[in-house]
Amino acid sequence: MPEPSHEQIASGLQNRPPIALVPGPRIDAEPHSSLPLRPSAVWDLPGGSARVYLGEGNKALVRPVIVADGFGTGPSELVSAWETMEFGDYPLISELRRRSRDVVLLGFRERGASIPDNSATAQAAILRTAAEQQGRTPLAVGGFGTGGLVTRHALASMESRDVEHRTGLYFSYDSPHRGAWIPLALQAFAHYIKGLDSRFSDQINSPAARQLLWRHIGEWDGAPERSAERTAFLAEMRAIGEWPRRPRLIGVANGAADGIGTDVRAGELALEGRGSSIAGTRLYTQSPGDGELAASLRVVTERTHEVRTAGLPSIDGAPGGSLEGFGILADGLNALAAPLGLKTDVRIRSHCFVPSVSAVDIGDLDTDEELYTDISRLPYETSGLDEFRLASRNEGHALVTEELSTWLLDRLP
Structure with missing residues (x-):
């Protein structure tokens, strides 16, 4: 031949x-047999879209939680994102809705676009959520992986321009705050x-x-x-204050805290x-x-x-x-x-x-000593987050687990 x-x-x-x-899922994985829940609404946004899933018993947005999609290539596949959050180790969307939380699942036209570009889409989603919400419960805003950086940038950018975002809690789920x-x-x-x-x-x-x-x-x-792009992005984050200051800042990591790789x-x-x-x-x-x-x-x-x-x-x-x-x-x-x-x-x-040190913004990645440090021995104030939780063991990036999800759920406004 x-x-x-x-x-x-x-x-x-x-x-x-x-x-x-x-x-x-792997390239040869079988699709899940259950169909995703039909959204209550689908929003077209500049640079992306969002699917809205109202909480149980809610007739309109009452207690919204905005969850941004993470890094990838091409447009967000929000059905796949829903399945990841629902059919993993823990049914996060069902539990949010059971607690009368409204889920706004945010996706982007190009997941590989720059973080500031997708931040503009997140800001549009935040403003629309606030405009359509009934009641005054503070918003919860965050995301998985890069989605946590996009929403961090979005909230900090809005504050730097004195734009009201009505967010009481920011959260990140295994987001690479330090790379x-x-x-x-x-x-x-x-x-x-x-x-x-x-x-x-x-x-x-x-x-x-x-x-x-x-x-x-x-x-x-x-x-x-x-890269020059990373250097410019880090400079932009410093220019807008690094973090939003009005909401409480929390994060979870899929890595362990004990420094054991x-x-x-x-x-x-x-x-x-x-x-x-x-x-x-x-x-x-x-x-x-x-x-x-x-x-x-x-x-x-x-x-x-x-x-x-x-x-x-x-x-x-x-x-x-x-x-x-x-x-x-x-x-x-x-x-x-x-x-x-x-x-x-x-x-x-x-x-x-x-x-782990990146996901909870507590250490740099330059040396083995820093990467393999026992985070439990480090002072909390080293992190930009107000509170964080690490997994009991090292696991897959953005894996939705009961351990991390319940910790996060208990802190929603």
Whole structure:
């Protein structure tokens, strides 16, 4: 059988759903048998939309909770977001509604757009919610992952312009307040194959990703560094006061507090190419120090190119909310037809995506000492949040659990 051509592999990749590093069901997951609840209303908003689910017994918005969608690529899929919140480990939407809370599920036309751009959509949702609400119960406003940063920016921006937002509680659910992480090997692979299919690289290079990622590379052989977009975003946050000051600020993390990381060890082989078109590709977890092998890359080329570490800590196994980044890539490649020769063997599916210290805004990510610190020993005032809760164990990013959800529910206004 002849080797597949560059054009055949490109067509095979482009005819499949894009490889996208976002939490959610695997590519081969069966859809849930229950249909999502029909919303009471659907709002068209500048740059996005919202679905409104009234609380049990409510005839109009009375006690609203605005929940913003997180990072991804393309438009928010609010049906999928509803399923994630409802059909995970804990039925969060049902419990909100049972407590007579009205859920305003907020989505964006482009999840990879810049945080300030999607903040404008969040501000429109806040103003419309306040305008349609009956009664004076303060709003609760927040989001999952990047949605927590978008709503944080929205509320702080409104306050900086003296716009009334009527919010009594801000909440974040595993949001990367001090940065998120995608392994150097995965970023490099995404850019390495952009000549075949640019969509994976486009996600890593999207405005939101450049603002979110603690360290970023724009090309497969680039040096990991804080992007110019992240530097500008952090400066904008400082300009608007970092945090809103009127509401109470709370947050939860899917990572543990004790400083104990996962079983992902530094410098381990995570993914290996097995098919003829990808043999020679090996992706490794992040090793500390300089000059250690992070990735060997070969896809439809004769040469194999290497990517080396550049003084980064052992962040892949740090305590925090994890993402199946290596697993998502392997699943996407293995779903392609066998003759394309892109079969891979994945040995480590997950890596730290939002370190615990980032999710509760209590520490930086620059060293192993900071990443693996025992948060319970740190003073609360180190965090920008007024109160926070971490998971009992390290678990998937944005996983809806009873432990975290009930803590959050008990603090709603």
